[in-house]
Amino acid sequence: MTLATYAVNSENTKGRQYKDFPNSVRSPFQRDRDRIIHSSAFRLLDGKTQVFAYHEGKNYRTRLTHSIEVAQITRTICKSLNINEELGEAIALAHDLGHPPFGHSGERGLQIAMEGYGEFDHNVHSLKVVTKIETHYPQFEGLNLSWEVLEGIAKHNGPIKNPKNKYLTDFNKKFNLELDTFPSLEAQIANLADDVAYNNHDLDDGFRGGFFTMKDLCRLPFIDKIIKEFDKEYPNADDKIKIYNITRNTITRMVIDILENTRSNIEKYKIKTIEDIRKQNIPMAEFSNELKEDLKILRGFLMENFYTSTSLAAMDHKSQKVVKDLFDIHIENPMILSKELRNKVKSMEDKNKVAEIISEYIAGMTDIGALSEHERLFNLYKRF
Numbered sequence: 001m002t003l004a005t006y007a008v009n010s011e012n013t014k015g016r017q018y019k020d021f022p023n024s025v026r027s028p029f030q031r032d033r034d035r036i037i038h039s040s041a042f043r044l045l046d047g048k049t050q051v052f053a054y055h056e057g058k059n060y061r062t063r064l065t066h067s068i069e070v071a072q073i074t075r076t077i078c079k080s081l082n083i084n085e086e087l088g089e090a091i092a093l094a095h096d097l098g099h100p101p102f103g104h105s106g107e108r109g110l111q112i113a114m115e116g117y118g119e120f121d122h123n124v125h126s127l128k129v130v131t132k133i134e135t136h137y138p139q140f141e142g143l144n145l146s147w148e149v150l151e152g153i154a155k156h157n158g159p160i161k162n163p164k165n166k167y168l169t170d171f172n173k174k175f176n177l178e179l180d181t182f183p184s185l186e187a188q189i190a191n192l193a194d195d196v197a198y199n200n201h202d203l204d205d206g207f208r209g210g211f212f213t214m215k216d217l218c219r220l221p222f223i224d225k226i227i228k229e230f231d232k233e234y235p236n237a238d239d240k241i242k243i244y245n246i247t248r249n250t251i252t253r254m255v256i257d258i259l260e261n262t263r264s265n266i267e268k269y270k271i272k273t274i275e276d277i278r279k280q281n282i283p284m285a286e287f288s289n290e291l292k293e294d295l296k297i298l299r300g301f302l303m304e305n306f307y308t309s310t311s312l313a314a315m316d317h318k319s320q321k322v323v324k325d326l327f328d329i330h331i332e333n334p335m336i337l338s339k340e341l342r343n344k345v346k347s348m349e350d351k352n353k354v355a356e357i358i359s360e361y362i363a364g365m366t367d368i369g370a371l372s373e374h375e376r377l378f379n380l381y382k383r384f
Contacts, residue, residue: 006271007083008184014147017131017175018140028146029086035143036090039134041097042067047366049103049319060209061201063096063103069201070095073193073255078186080259088186090145091152092193098125100363101370102319109323110359117355124165125363127154131171133360151177152187156194158283181278188277188285189258195287196254199298200247206306207243214239217246220301222294226250257291322374323362329377330358336377337361 003009010027023031036042045064061069071092078088099122100106110120127150131142154160154168160179163169172179182188206212218224226249230242237245265284271277277284287295306312330337334345334354341361345354365373 003084004082006185006266006274006277007081008087008148008186008274010084010086016144016146017142018144020144027086029084029090029149032143032145032149033086033090033093035136035145036094036097036130039097039130039136039143041129041134041364042093044364044366045096045099047368048099048101049106049367060205063099066197066201067093067096069197070190070193073196073251074186074190077189077193077255077258081185081189081262083189084184084186087148087152087184088190088193090149091156091187092190094126094130094145094149094153095156095190095194096122096126097129097153098122098127098363100125100323101365101367102315102323105316105319106323106370109320110327110362112320113324113327114355114359117352119165120359120363121165122363123154123157124168125360127171128167128360133364147175147177148184148186150175151183152190155179155183156187156191158182158191178278182280182283183278184274185262185277185285188283189262192258192285192287195295196251196258199295199302200251200254202302202306203250203298204243204247206302207239211309212301212305214242216301216305220297222253222297223250254287254291257288258285261286261288322370325378326362326370326374327355327358330361331355334358 010029013028016028026034042064045067046062048063071089074088074092075085078085100110100120102109107120107122114120130145130153131150134143135141136143154177159181160168163172163179168179171177203217207214207217214227218227223246226246227242230237230245234241262285265271265286269276269280269284271284331351331354334342337345337358341357345357348354362370
């Protein structure tokens, strides 16, 4: 199938940072997807929080199931727009590789811990994972992914006009990702697919977790409409079936909205090439204003009834404490690190570099791994 003229064609990739062996079976972006899927960081996402901590229950989303949902939605939209599905999928699967344990709570804990040493940003850490930490080849660090995938990981949220993160700026000097421009349309779609996925699965998980009822959901006009239409056709369906119908309908509506609005922008701004996408002052893939308003209402509802609930707020507090405690004890006494990391930091005089290595170590933990390490180090009655 011939791609749209503004799609990223794998034959025209800007290449990889290091010379790589050729492959006649898979396209460059297929190879990137496969390298991501086979990485340790990708497997670890199964043990990392989305909203509920991993140990709260296996029926709730994890970072892994979230990433798979984002990839599926990305592929659907890319295919409908006739742009590169394989590139969009690779970016979607990699977008959360840098998340620490306990999701955004863990990230806040690391950010607080790193004050005075630098900073921690999960988007930049995702880039670091695939360009440095995951090393599978003797010739180079990282997975040696295509330029377009790295660009999508680094700036799927949009241009980075004044980058301050040291790793990002240093890497960009070596392999220029053109940080001040918009990324490919495929990366923009992956970013919106992230919004589609998390808003809907948080709605589903929050309902199944008992944080709000079907009656509560009827306060949202666009969801009340879905419920009423469903009740007319299936008056005896239980709420467990209804929530599936709600999320199915809202996902479909969001996807169609993205398609219609993106096509409208492509026509309005006379987009013909990938460079036309990059040079714009606004993203070409976007929700309509009407849907943005409904999303604002939905997020407000989830914030009030779910994210700030007592149990999640308590979990948020404990998660931050676990992460910060682990950082503090390792920065104060690096001798309790593993032998490999001890050897790495023992001759380092730069405390910032030591802090960076410790933050990488903690970010690579699962929820259970972080809790177990915290108990081992802070429970005086726990055998080593």
